[in-house]
Amino acid sequence: MAFYEENPRHISKADIVVAIPSFNEAETIAFTSERADKGLTEFFGNLRSVLINCDNHSTDGTKEAFMKASGEVPKIYLSTPENQRGKGNNLRNLFEKVRELEAQAVIVIEADIKNAAPYWIRNLGQPILKGAGYVCPLYVRHKYDATLTSSIIYPLTRCLYGRRVRQPDAGDFGFKGELVEQFLESPVWTESVQHFGVDIWMTTIALNARLPICQSFMGSPKIHRTKDPYAQLTALFRQILSAMFDLMSVYSDFWRLVKWSKPTALFGMDAQEVATPVPVDVNMNQLHERFLRGFDDYLGVWESVFDQTQFHKLLEIKSLGLQHFSFPGQTWARILFEAFKAYLAMEGEQRLTLLDSLLPLYLGKVLSFVKKTERMSLQQAEEYVENECMVFEENKPYLVKIWE
């Protein structure tokens, strides 16, 4: 149960819930809440709806801003204790509340979005009411936005669990209320899942629950209040990858049987206008430097963890220099597979060092992607990502072999 709850209208049952997880989002939460309220009244006016702010005990007035935001839909505020942080902990409070409310459909939307629109609520909620179990958004993204998703999260999730969910960790979702039972009973509830790892954790559980997954086209990019993709990269990278590896270990009986992948259903293809994403600048020199620095910091780790073929390939990639830099998809896939196997045999600090050692390799992979796609359109770059995913799928038997 949440450490703290305010439920001024004593709501005890609901059909549909929109939840906004937060920590110190006083500046934007009223806007998000008002948009969500409008979406609920416009598209789900015949249902009993409730807006929930699940918060990390913010000190900047988030609760007050949420509660005072205009709208007709009843509100509930939940909070973790003062010193408990993390989106995962906020969502856990939400899952418990959803169970109590017996809601059929739940929508989660991030608090710091500057351009949330009421129809986003429709796009994430309506597929659930029509029978989907879980909905991931498809935001319009620049080719260099969310490179962690394009390089690791999407290809790995797709090759493991067999569904082509392009943005499985977008941060906003829709899901069937009954899925909270599986979230609450998950054996993986680690520090990483309690923080940045929670988004991919939810999608992975939904995939393994064999529920019909739907992707909803949102027609626009998601614009956050502040966005510096490198500010928290080390923590983000560690937490997401460790959450994925922990889940891989738990769901091995499932993914070992998956061969190739299948598409999902789509929703929201009636979008009237499709916005153009803001270009993302990439500093290739900096990426190359950080890749090379990895050899100074982690060469010993790589030599002990990776098969000789992969290790020698890394030395070869290093020798290419920036002008001819290229990081083959097969090497990348096998590095991640071998890192997973090594991760399982490790504990504590050793695991953290392994995860940190993968970061410069990821940055090298991003550099390779940027070099290959710099003259490509968004659609061509997207095809490139799809081909990389096929390389992961083709190499899946290698993962199964080293796992067994």
Add this chain to the structure above:
Amino acid sequence: MPKILVVDDEEHIRLLYSEELKEAGYEVFTADSGYKILERIEEEKPDLVILDIKMVDYNGLDLLQDIRNHFYDLPVILSTAYDTFKEDMKSIAADFYVVKSFDLTELKKKIAMALETRLP
């Protein structure tokens, strides 16, 4: 023997696909438009659908949406003379796509992959 439904408004394509795929060991039946395609799928229960994108009366990408919404896991391969369709997001609901050709090697490869795709 896996059953394949070929939906294409060009007669020579239906004939070509039918003959070659029958030779390759598949049971093939055809439709010359998207008319009542969901009912047809319900009746015939194909293991896979090959769908033309540009038909005179039907847009294959819209049919793909309908098929995916009613038959969530039915493999669908888009068959097209042009690859500009990839600019339309709807195409990602297909398992694979092939560019129409008299050499069906690529199509047969994609059919085999789609049929051996396994999700427990």
